[in-house]
Amino acid sequence: MVKSVLSAKHIYKSFGSNNVLEDIxxxxxxxxxxxxxxxxxxxxxxxxxxxxxxxxxTSGSILVDGQPLLKTERQLKAQLGYLPQDFGxxxxxxxxxxxxxxxxxxxxxxxxxxxxxxxxxxxxEGQARARIRSLSGGQRQRVGIARALAAGPELLLMxxxxxxxxxxxxxxxxxxxxxxxxxxxxxxxxVTHDIAEALKLGTRTLVMDAGQIxxxxxxxxxxxxxxTSFVERLxx
Numbered sequence: 001m002v003k004s005v006l007s008a009k010h011i012y013k014s015f016g017s018n019n020v021l022e023d024i025x026x027x028x029x030x031x032x033x034x035x036x037x038x039x040x041x042x043x044x045x046x047x048x049x050x051x052x053x054x055x056x057x058t059s060g061s062i063l064v065d066g067q068p069l070l071k072t073e074r075q076l077k078a079q080l081g082y083l084p085q086d087f088g089x090x091x092x093x094x095x096x097x098x099x100x101x102x103x104x105x106x107x108x109x110x111x112x113x114x115x116x117x118x119x120x121x122x123x124x125e126g127q128a129r130a131r132i133r134s135l136s137g138g139q140r141q142r143v144g145i146a147r148a149l150a151a152g153p154e155l156l157l158m159x160x161x162x163x164x165x166x167x168x169x170x171x172x173x174x175x176x177x178x179x180x181x182x183x184x185x186x187x188x189x190x191v192t193h194d195i196a197e198a199l200k201l202g203t204r205t206l207v208m209d210a211g212q213i214x215x216x217x218x219x220x221x222x223x224x225x226x227x228t229s230f231v232e233r234l235x236x
Contacts, residue, residue, distance in 0.1 A: 004066075005030045005155055005187050006051060006080075011060035013046055013211075020046050021211045024060070028155070033181055033188040035202030035219075037195065037234070043211040044191045045085070048159050051189070052082045065154075078106060081153035085160050087144040091133035095124055095143055098132060099150055106151040118146045121180060138169035145177070149186075158190040162197070174201055195234060199223070207231050 004027040011024040021043050028034050038044050049055040051062055053069050062069040064079055090098050099115045119128050122142040127135060132143060141161065148156055161177075162170040178201065181188055192198050198205050199219045207215045207222070207230075215227040226232035 003030050004028065005064070006189070007063045008047070008051065009061045009063065011047070011050060011062070012058045013043075013050060013055070014058045019211060021050075021057075024211075024213060026206060026213060026216060028187065028189055029204075030154075030187050031185050032203040033178075033201055034190070035198035035205045036189060036191045036208065037193070037198040037202075037205055038208035039193055039234070042208040044193075044208055045159055047208070048084075048157060048189075048191055052080050052157055053077060054082075054084075078151055079154045081148035081151065081156045083144050083148040083156070083158040083161055085163070087147065089132045089140060089143060092131060094129050094131055095119065095135075095146075096128045098143065099146055102147050103150040114150055114152065118149050121149060121184075122146045123176065136169075137165045138173060141165060141169075141173055142176075145173075145180075149180075153186070155187045155189065158188070160191050160193075163192075170197075177201065207234060 007027040008024050011021055012019070013021040024047060036044050036048070046055065050057055053062065056070070069077070093101070096115060096119065099118065100112065103114050119125055122145050124139065124142050124146065127139055132140065135143065141164070145161070148158070162173050165173065174197065177188070180186065190201065202219055205217060205219050205222050206213060209230045215222060215231050222231070
């Protein structure tokens with residue numbers, strides 16, 4: 001039986017009088033690649049921040065392996081590898097120095113071994129001693145992915161991970177993500193507004209609009225049976 005590694009239960013999120021998320025309940029299952037799809041302003045990034053406790057819900061709960069996730073739950077948060085849109089690389093450090101520092105912040109005792117492994121995973125061996133400021137856009141994205149993977153999380157969460165690179169590099173990074181998933185079995189959740197990217201990468205696709213879930217389905221079923229007119233417009 002496939003287990004739920006991360007779930008949201010009746011999540012509401014408001015900023016003042018602005019209701020951003022309304023009654024979100026969803027489960028993300030182990031070993032799957034989940035695409036979180038929607039137009040700008042749908043609530044995707046807000047939901048992602050709630051799922052990693054960067055924000056707390058107005059009401060409702062986030063569970064990791066069935067346990068409530070709070071800002072103070074370091075052990076549970078360590079199971080989540082998070083790549084935000086602006087992942088704050090330190091340009092004056094080398095790739096290895098930066099990843100070693102970030103791994104140490106996660107509490108890894110033998111961070112050197114973990115860093116060497118994750119550098120191999122994202123194909124950056126040749127750039128390990130290069131300063132981050134000298135890297136190309138695609139290489140910087142790989143450093144961001146390596147940062148999220150360095151602590152060996154059960155779940156990799158990424159907010160628009162390939163939006164800032166050219167089309168060729170995007171395709172290469174998408175293929176590398178699928179390889180990493182295939183080789184490691186890690187559960188993946190990524191945010192996108194690109195239907196083609198969602199269908200290429202996702203085992204399951206969650207469609208959001210106006211702070212609500214419109215559909216959560218396999219890509220083939222999403223295409224064949226859009227649940228609402230909004231979903232139909234998005235997938236057509």
